[in-house]
Amino acid sequence: MAPRQEVEEIRQNLTRRDLTSAAITLIERDGLGALTMRRLAAELDCAPMSLYTHVRNRDDLIDAIVDQLIELLDLHEPSGESWQEIVCQTFRAYRDLAVRVPKSFELLALAPYDTSPVAPHLARFVASLEAAGLTAEQAQQILGIADAYASGFLVVWARSQGFREAGEPSPAEDGITGLRDLAMFDQGLDALLAGLDATLVRGIRP
Template identity: 50%
Template sequence: MAKSQDLTPTSPLSRAAITNAAIDFIELHGIEKLSMRVLATELGCGTMSLYSHVRNRDDLNSAIVQELLDRSGILDITDADYPGWRERVTASLLAYKALAAAYPASFELLALAPYEAAPVAGHLERLVGALSSEGLPRERAYEILGLLDAYATGFLIVWTKSQSRQPATSTIATPHLSSQRDLDVFDRGLHTILTGIERTGLSASH
């Protein structure tokens, strides 16, 4: 296995360096191949040295999720000014899509992280606060985010998984169905869902 290009065996360890090396490894070899032992080998250190910076594998996953959120720019979108809630969630989900395209192997750690996971919970609460300030009742903001997350995560997880698979041979031609997994379709689906939300009055208080 190739060593991470960001560290040499004599480089000092840090939480950030370990996290970055883990993401690099996942993108090259897949999540299922990552272990603390393998990561230590990649970094040229002993396995126990890692535990001075990450408590365990769950803590490493949490660090990766936080780093992916940082790299996505979604946190900046949450804090920026937008004309309304629709523009804000559109920008957030397009950044989410861009993250999946940039880190298809690591993406599922963020996409499937529980809502109560610290990096995710903090982000979602800030986003709900921003949407509420733009006129969405708080309970509607949670409802809309849940619906949009179900769409975006489902679509993008299927897309990322399809990138690592060999095309299946089939005697049935399904070019039109296959094309529905292209990332370009994501934007059209998002537009359709947001339009439906507005037309059904989900954004209005009852």
């Protein structure tokens, strides 16, 4: 088969999901900075222009990756759960995703709320909190605060894994590194929920 025909066959067989799966593999192996259209094409053994059949540009590729990362959260539809249980289930799945794909995780953690993959996901989360008895305002505030905590903690944790892989010193080697482990994340989430319940939901002020 002629080279042009081979490239055309590969282009026709590729899917958008093939691109995102290969991109996540590339990021996890070589880091986020390695993600270029040319490197991704080499990963898929196809011509760089073939990728533009499935994504408009690198930003569109990032959106597609974020969409796949949200799918990987594997969240079930809440049923009869309290709002605290919904938040715990969601953000512990978020934690597990950071463990599974630490280098790609940052793309989801830092994605703007109004991007097409993220907005429907957050709308479902807010709706589930409202169904559990919160007002729309309470649900949105809890989303913002819990997400800020979880994203900040887990991005730092994920980057610290990269330091260890590279053989570099951890950002803190002074005997308190346990403050950044995942057990502390769970403790912090429990404490955060208790504080949100007291202040935002029940209105108890210090």
